Amino acid sequence: MTASLLLLYICAALVLQLAVGGGVAVWRLRRIAPGTAVGPGEGRPETIGDAWPGWREFRVARRNIEDAGATQCSFHLMAVDGGMLPPFKPGQFLTVRLHVANPGTGIPGGSAMVTRCYSLSDRPRPEAYRITVKRVVAPPDRATVPPGGASAHLLDRVRENDVIEIRCPAGQFFLDPDPLIPAVLISGGIGITPMMSILHWCLDEQPDRVIYLFHGVRNGREHAFKATLEELAASHRNFHLSIVYSRPNPDDVQGRDFQHTGHVDVDLLRRILPRGKQGFYVCGPPAMMESLVPALRAWGIADEDIHFEAFGPASVRSTIGASPEAVLVGEDQLEIAFRRSGRTLRWDGRDASLLAFAERHGVPIDTGCRSGSCGSCETRLLAGRVQYPQKPDHVITAGTCLLCVGTPASHLLLDA
Ligand SMILES: Cc1cc2nc3c(=O)[nH]c(=O)nc-3n(C[C@H](O)[C@H](O)[C@H](O)COP(=O)(O)OP(=O)(O)OC[C@H]3O[C@@H](n4cnc5c(N)ncnc54)[C@H](O)[C@@H]3O)c2cc1C
Known part of the structure; x- marks a missing residue:
C-alpha cells in the first residue's frame, strides 16, 4: 500500500467517524427533547421543537371513551396539513379553540368561540x-346554571373527522428528566391526564426510573384508563x-x-413512599390542591x-416565581382605566384578578x-405595572398583561 493510499484511508475513516458522531448527537438530542428544561422558571418559552405560531387545524382521528360512566373521552388529533407534530414535555397542555353552540349564554341558537386548555x-x-376531556356538570348547589360549555360540546358534538383549532403545546408543569429522581405522581379525577403522558414517556424512555402513581377517584364508574394502568403496573416492576x-x-372490590x-393524603x-429525594407532581380538583400541596410542604x-x-x-x-413587586400606592387609590370601553374605575382590592374586576364592572x-x-x-398595557402573585404558564408578550392572574401594581391604562 502506498503512503498516499494510506493517507486517503485515514481521511476517509476520519470523515466517517465525524459523520456517525454527528448523526448520533442529533438523534440523542431529538430523543431527550421532552423535558430538557427543569422546573418552573428555568428557560422560557417552555415549548420545544418546531412549535407553530397561532392556531393550527387538527382533525379528530379517533375518539375513545375512557371510563365506565362515559364521562371522559380521549380525542386523537392529527394535523390537517399532514405535517409532523413537534414533541412536547410530558405534562404540558394544548390550547383548543372551539365554536360552541349556545355556550351557557341561555340565548337560543347563540354561539361563540370558546378557548380552553387540555393536558396532553x-x-x-x-x-x-x-387529549382527554371530562364532562363538567353544573355545581350541585346551582342546578339552574348550564353545564360546562366546551366539555359538553367536545363530548356530545365533536365526532371523528371534525376539525378543531389548536395552539402548540405549552406549560410549565412537566417531568424533571433526571432518571435518578423517583417521580411521585398524585392525581385526582381528570387530573390523571398529564400523569398519563408522564407515565407513558417515563416507562418507554426511562424504564429503570422509579415511579409512584397515587390516583384518587370517586369510584369505578369514573376510573379512567383503568385497564391501561393495571396493565402498566403489572408489566413494569418500577411502577x-x-x-x-x-x-x-x-x-x-378493594384489592x-x-x-x-x-x-x-x-x-x-x-406509609407507602420510601425515604429519600423524590419529585412530587400534583394535579387534581381544588380541594386536593388546596390541602395536599401545603401538606407536602408541611411534611418537609x-x-x-x-x-x-x-x-x-x-x-x-406558590412561593416559586412570585412577583417581588409590592403595590406602591394604597390599594383603594389605584385607578384602572379601560381605554376602549371609556371607563375609569377604582381598584378596591375586592377582586382576585383584573379579569374579575373588569367582569364585575x-x-x-x-x-x-x-x-x-x-x-x-392578554391585553395591551398602555401605562402602569401589573403584578402576578403566581408566575403564569403563558409567556406574556412584551407590552401586554394577563388579566386573569394579574393585579395592579400601580395606576393602569389598559387597551380594553
Ligand atoms: C392547564 C390546564 C389543563 C387542563 N387539562 C384538562 C384535561 O386534561 N381534561 C379536562 O377535562 N379538563 C382540563 N382542563 C379544564 C378545561 O380547560 C376546562 O376548564 C373544562 O373542560 C371546563 O370547561 P367548560 O367550557 O366545559 O366549562 P365552563 O363552561 O367553563 O363551566 C365551568 C363551570 O361553571 C358552571 N357555569 C356555567 N355557567 C355558569 C354561570 N352562569 N354561573 C355559574 N356557574 C356557571 C358550569 O356548570 C361548570 O360547572 C384543564 C385546564 C387547564 C387550565
Whole structure:
C-alpha cells in the first residue's frame, strides 16, 4: 500500500467517524427533547421543537371513551396539513379553540368561540396528539346554571373527522428528566391526564426510573384508563400504582379495583413512599390542591420538588416565581382605566384578578382558562405595572398583561 493510499484511508475513516458522531448527537438530542428544561422558571418559552405560531387545524382521528360512566373521552388529533407534530414535555397542555353552540349564554341558537386548555394525555408521538376531556356538570348547589360549555360540546358534538383549532403545546408543569429522581405522581379525577403522558414517556424512555402513581377517584364508574394502568403496573416492576376511591360502589372490590378508600393524603404517602429525594407532581380538583400541596410542604418537601397544575382558577399559593413587586400606592387609590370601553374605575382590592374586576364592572374581556395558561385575556398595557402573585404558564408578550392572574401594581391604562 502506498503512503498516499494510506493517507486517503485515514481521511476517509476520519470523515466517517465525524459523520456517525454527528448523526448520533442529533438523534440523542431529538430523543431527550421532552423535558430538557427543569422546573418552573428555568428557560422560557417552555415549548420545544418546531412549535407553530397561532392556531393550527387538527382533525379528530379517533375518539375513545375512557371510563365506565362515559364521562371522559380521549380525542386523537392529527394535523390537517399532514405535517409532523413537534414533541412536547410530558405534562404540558394544548390550547383548543372551539365554536360552541349556545355556550351557557341561555340565548337560543347563540354561539361563540370558546378557548380552553387540555393536558396532553399520551407521550409525544410525531403523528398525533391525544387529549382527554371530562364532562363538567353544573355545581350541585346551582342546578339552574348550564353545564360546562366546551366539555359538553367536545363530548356530545365533536365526532371523528371534525376539525378543531389548536395552539402548540405549552406549560410549565412537566417531568424533571433526571432518571435518578423517583417521580411521585398524585392525581385526582381528570387530573390523571398529564400523569398519563408522564407515565407513558417515563416507562418507554426511562424504564429503570422509579415511579409512584397515587390516583384518587370517586369510584369505578369514573376510573379512567383503568385497564391501561393495571396493565402498566403489572408489566413494569418500577411502577407502583395506588388507586384510592372516595365513595366505592357496591360492585367495586378493594384489592382488585382499588387499594385504599378515602382521599390521597400525606398519611398515605408516608406509609407507602420510601425515604429519600423524590419529585412530587400534583394535579387534581381544588380541594386536593388546596390541602395536599401545603401538606407536602408541611411534611418537609422542598418547594423545588413540588410541581403542580390546577385545571381552573389557581387555588394554590406558590412561593416559586412570585412577583417581588409590592403595590406602591394604597390599594383603594389605584385607578384602572379601560381605554376602549371609556371607563375609569377604582381598584378596591375586592377582586382576585383584573379579569374579575373588569367582569364585575361589565367591561368585556375575552377569557379562556382563567388561570394564566391560555393567554386569551392578554391585553395591551398602555401605562402602569401589573403584578402576578403566581408566575403564569403563558409567556406574556412584551407590552401586554394577563388579566386573569394579574393585579395592579400601580395606576393602569389598559387597551380594553
Ligand atoms: C392547564 C390546564 C389543563 C387542563 N387539562 C384538562 C384535561 O386534561 N381534561 C379536562 O377535562 N379538563 C382540563 N382542563 C379544564 C378545561 O380547560 C376546562 O376548564 C373544562 O373542560 C371546563 O370547561 P367548560 O367550557 O366545559 O366549562 P365552563 O363552561 O367553563 O363551566 C365551568 C363551570 O361553571 C358552571 N357555569 C356555567 N355557567 C355558569 C354561570 N352562569 N354561573 C355559574 N356557574 C356557571 C358550569 O356548570 C361548570 O360547572 C384543564 C385546564 C387547564 C387550565
